[in-house]
Amino acid sequence: MTELWWAQIKSVIRLEMKKTFFARRGLWIYILALLPLLLFIAHAAIASRERERSSHIASQSEKKLTYQDLLAVRSGMTSQEVIALLGKPPIRFRWNQRTPNLAISAATGTGGSGTPVNLSSAYNLNGIYTDTTTFTTGGLDGEGFAYSSNLLTANRILNGVQFNFGPANQLDAVSSTGQPIGLPSGQFTALQLLATAAHGPVLSQTITVTYTDSSTSTFTQSFSDWCSCSTNPGQQPGESLAVVMPYRDLSDGTQDGQPFNLYGYTFVLNSAKTVQSLTLPNNQDVVVLAATLTKQSLGTQVSLSGPGSFVNVPHERYHYSDGVNDLTLDLSDGRVEGIEIRTAVYSLGEDSIVFAGVFQFFYLRLAIFFGCLGIFMNLFRGEILDKSLHFYFLAPIRREVLMVGKFLAGLLATCVIFVTSELLQIVVFTWQFSPNTRDLYLYHNHGLAQAAAYLGITALACLGYGAFFLAAGMLFRNPILPAAAILVWEAVNPFLPALLKKFSVIYYLKSLCPVDIPSPRGTPPLLALLVSNPDPVSAPVAILGIVIVALLVLYVSSFQVRRMEINYTSE
Amino acid sequence: MNDRIVFEDVSKFYGEILGVNRVNLSILPGVSSLVGPNGSGKTTLMNLMTGLVRPTRGRIHVLGHHPDEPEKLFRILGYSTQFDSFPKGLTGFQFVYSYLRLGGSDSQTADQLAWRAIERMNLTDDAGRNIAGYSKGMRQRVRLAQALCHNPRVLVLDEPLNGLDPLARTEMIALFRAAAADGCYVIISSHILHEVDAISDQVILLSNGYVVAEGPIHSVRNEIREHPAQILIRCDRPRDLASKMMESEHIIEARIHNDERGLLIKTQDADRFYLMLNRIALNGIEIESVAPADDDVNSVYEYLIGNDEVVR
Ligand SMILES: Nc1ncnc2c1ncn2[C@@H]1O[C@H](COP(=O)(O)OP(=O)(O)OP(=O)(O)O)[C@@H](O)[C@H]1O
Numbered sequence A: 001m002t003e004l005w006w007a008q009i010k011s012v013i014r015l016e017m018k019k020t021f022f023a024r025r026g027l028w029i030y031i032l033a034l035l036p037l038l039l040f041i042a043h044a045a046i047a048s049r050e051r052e053r054s055s056h057i058a059s060q061s062e063k064k065l066t067y068q069d070l071l072a073v074r075s076g077m078t079s080q081e082v083i084a085l086l087g088k089p090p091i092r093f094r095w096n097q098r099t100p101n102l103a104i105s106a107a108t109g110t111g112g113s114g115t116p117v118n119l120s121s122a123y124n125l126n127g128i129y130t131d132t133t134t135f136t137t138g139g140l141d142g143e144g145f146a147y148s149s150n151l152l153t154a155n156r157i158l159n160g161v162q163f164n165f166g167p168a169n170q171l172d173a174v175s176s177t178g179q180p181i182g183l184p185s186g187q188f189t190a191l192q193l194l195a196t197a198a199h200g201p202v203l204s205q206t207i208t209v210t211y212t213d214s215s216t217s218t219f220t221q222s223f224s225d226w227c228s229c230s231t232n233p234g235q236q237p238g239e240s241l242a243v244v245m246p247y248r249d250l251s252d253g254t255q256d257g258q259p260f261n262l263y264g265y266t267f268v269l270n271s272a273k274t275v276q277s278l279t280l281p282n283n284q285d286v287v288v289l290a291a292t293l294t295k296q297s298l299g300t301q302v303s304l305s306g307p308g309s310f311v312n313v314p315h316e317r318y319h320y321s322d323g324v325n326d327l328t329l330d331l332s333d334g335r336v337e338g339i340e341i342r343t344a345v346y347s348l349g350e351d352s353i354v355f356a357g358v359f360q361f362f363y364l365r366l367a368i369f370f371g372c373l374g375i376f377m378n379l380f381r382g383e384i385l386d387k388s389l390h391f392y393f394l395a396p397i398r399r400e401v402l403m404v405g406k407f408l409a410g411l412l413a414t415c416v417i418f419v420t421s422e423l424l425q426i427v428v429f430t431w432q433f434s435p436n437t438r439d440l441y442l443y444h445n446h447g448l449a450q451a452a453a454y455l456g457i458t459a460l461a462c463l464g465y466g467a468f469f470l471a472a473g474m475l476f477r478n479p480i481l482p483a484a485a486i487l488v489w490e491a492v493n494p495f496l497p498a499l500l501k502k503f504s505v506i507y508y509l510k511s512l513c514p515v516d517i518p519s520p521r522g523t524p525p526l527l528a529l530l531v532s533n534p535d536p537v538s539a540p541v542a543i544l545g546i547v548i549v550a551l552l553v554l555y556v557s558s559f560q561v562r563r564m565e566i567n568y569t570s571e
Numbered sequence B: 001m002n003d004r005i006v007f008e009d010v011s012k013f014y015g016e017i018l019g020v021n022r023v024n025l026s027i028l029p030g031v032s033s034l035v036g037p038n039g040s041g042k043t044t045l046m047n048l049m050t051g052l053v054r055p056t057r058g059r060i061h062v063l064g065h066h067p068d069e070p071e072k073l074f075r076i077l078g079y080s081t082q083f084d085s086f087p088k089g090l091t092g093f094q095f096v097y098s099y100l101r102l103g104g105s106d107s108q109t110a111d112q113l114a115w116r117a118i119e120r121m122n123l124t125d126d127a128g129r130n131i132a133g134y135s136k137g138m139r140q141r142v143r144l145a146q147a148l149c150h151n152p153r154v155l156v157l158d159e160p161l162n163g164l165d166p167l168a169r170t171e172m173i174a175l176f177r178a179a180a181a182d183g184c185y186v187i188i189s190s191h192i193l194h195e196v197d198a199i200s201d202q203v204i205l206l207s208n209g210y211v212v213a214e215g216p217i218h219s220v221r222n223e224i225r226e227h228p229a230q231i232l233i234r235c236d237r238p239r240d241l242a243s244k245m246m247e248s249e250h251i252i253e254a255r256i257h258n259d260e261r262g263l264l265i266k267t268q269d270a271d272r273f274y275l276m277l278n279r280i281a282l283n284g285i286e287i288e289s290v291a292p293a294d295d296d297v298n299s300v301y302e303y304l305i306g307n308d309e310v311v312r
């Protein structure tokens, strides 16, 4: 009897093979199966190019470098020191960067001319702090940054004009809100401001000076952002660099190591009239630190924004490599400013986690899942759609035997497609390593065992999902709903009570996966549960579990197949 | 019990729709014809007999086998269905061969049996071609080949003469008779009573899912003969055909269709008409189709089935 069944099963498989392997509607299954392979091929190609580059750099080195050598470079070293340490850089770039000239700042001290305007009544910001002070006021820009009073000092003289700053660590700067500020009475040729913009440049703002006869002078001015990193700082019309400081203070007491500027502005007044008040623009991002009225005859103010206010600082970039790890140094004006070490990214440990991730999340849950859906659901359904199922039902063959034959045909097809792809993935994955690493991985780091595990899991997944989808294809006319139901069932598996959990495929597959994917800190607990496996079962239990679940589903399906009728009409 | 096909109070509903209702039949060896207009339940009865659909009520036995056991049933039964669809990509030979292999035959036996069946159906030349390229009649013949390739004792053939040319019809009919003479059960269906009554030992007349008459053919034949039948023939030379026809005394009327490609015949004796037609067809007039003129409820059924007394 079993001999007859076996002969019948073989003939069913023979008939099904062509359909499952070469069906045009099955093309996407191959694409799904081959996608991770392409990924790993690309990965290996990139890795080998990186490796070549590293070893190329290393081969060009004067000295044979070790990883320890690369780590020895410190920030602030001169280029001579670096070269003494590592030899001439095999790769070196040079360029000049235009930066505000720290040397051009206005002089400190008192004794300048003009009538400083007392802004204290208008102070509404803590814009200046002594270094290392921690503060919670928000500073100059409301985000915890402020000028350093150590650098700015209390007074500055610009073109002979005296400017006084407010006291550090208190309210000492004016954020413009369109408020009028009283001016000392008198007739002046010019009003000069030391000010800046925060949060980027602020363009075309209106400043008004009101005279005692109620007439006004109105000025339009644009303000650069205080950071030298902004575009063309200090180069708005009528704007000059007044003070350039190498850093600013942060609210946590540290310093922000790039140049910050304070700008000077000059507004020419009607010297025949007596000034009364100054109205600042209505824009909080314009911050005024000092104001002075002057009687200098016109033409004597010199703009600081001449050719000398910017300098070209030589920058350099050195690349070193020990053959595997790369070191990139950024030098500014002959000193090391930035150090970047790139250890061999394509390292075994990380890579096997990437491999595990691709396997668990793409291959297992999507590729194999939907591949099995496509093949197993169509075993019966496809033939109902083609109206050819009766061919089988007319033969002297037990319906159960027919079902088993079809199931085995599907299993054969999916296993061949997915196990082959998985095998190729493993080959490509191990191929990218150097021969030594490969041997180490395969023979000493359980590489072979892991490969076998992945292949085994792939086959088991085909078995488990195949059984589910075969049943779904017989029980339901519309495949979308049961497929969605199975997808959801598998996805919510971690949240199910222990007993229900056992009636799923992914539960066992996850237990079998050889490489755990560590969930990064800060992963939401729900997501972490998807990744982790809080109560894994042992391998024999897991394998047995899948086989039992699959047999159970097939057993239930065998009743369905006995009762199946040929009804092509209501599709 | 084990020597006949038995329907015991069988009903089949497709959801709300009636397929057949309260059918009680006992079919003996010989040619039995299921006759009825479209939708009367012929295919449903055959599908029930072969387990392709399951009865809503009642029991069926085919020579002691239950239709729920295809592994036993189809050893003695071959079914040529009305479904005009085939597994993809198979040639005519592969179709019959793989059917035999499904039954468990070894490759040699299957090969032999398949070729024999294909030869019987005159398909030898086309057996290597993909079925997708077959004509309607060839598809019909390859289905018949599949049904009888394993020499079953019961042949269930749904509209087996459909699509066959007159020559093939004659051959098929001879084949049915030969099988019946061998003690086989040949069950065929048709919606043209005249097509089958000459060859049937028993007719089962169906209407709207009910068996309305059942019995040896001569008991119903005479009644039918008294009533003229109208038959539409499409052919290339209707005038020649008409003049030949009118020589026979049972033809009451022959009218040429307007397009000169058809002929409407009114006859007293449809049996003899069909016999004559086969002879004439061999004489070089190309006949495209032969069909009862009243398509749906033809005159025969009006007489036989439209009568309430017969139904109850
Ligand atoms: N799969 C089905 N679903 C719903 N109704 C069906 C189905 N198959 C048949 N029927 C209905 O059952 C009735 C009998 O159909 P059946 O196919 O048995 O008729 P038939 O005598 O073979 O007709 P034909 O001469 O056209 O082949 C019809 O009313 C038909 O509409």
Ligand SMILES: [Mg+2]
Pocket: B042, B043, B044, B082, B158
């Ligand atoms: Mg029918």
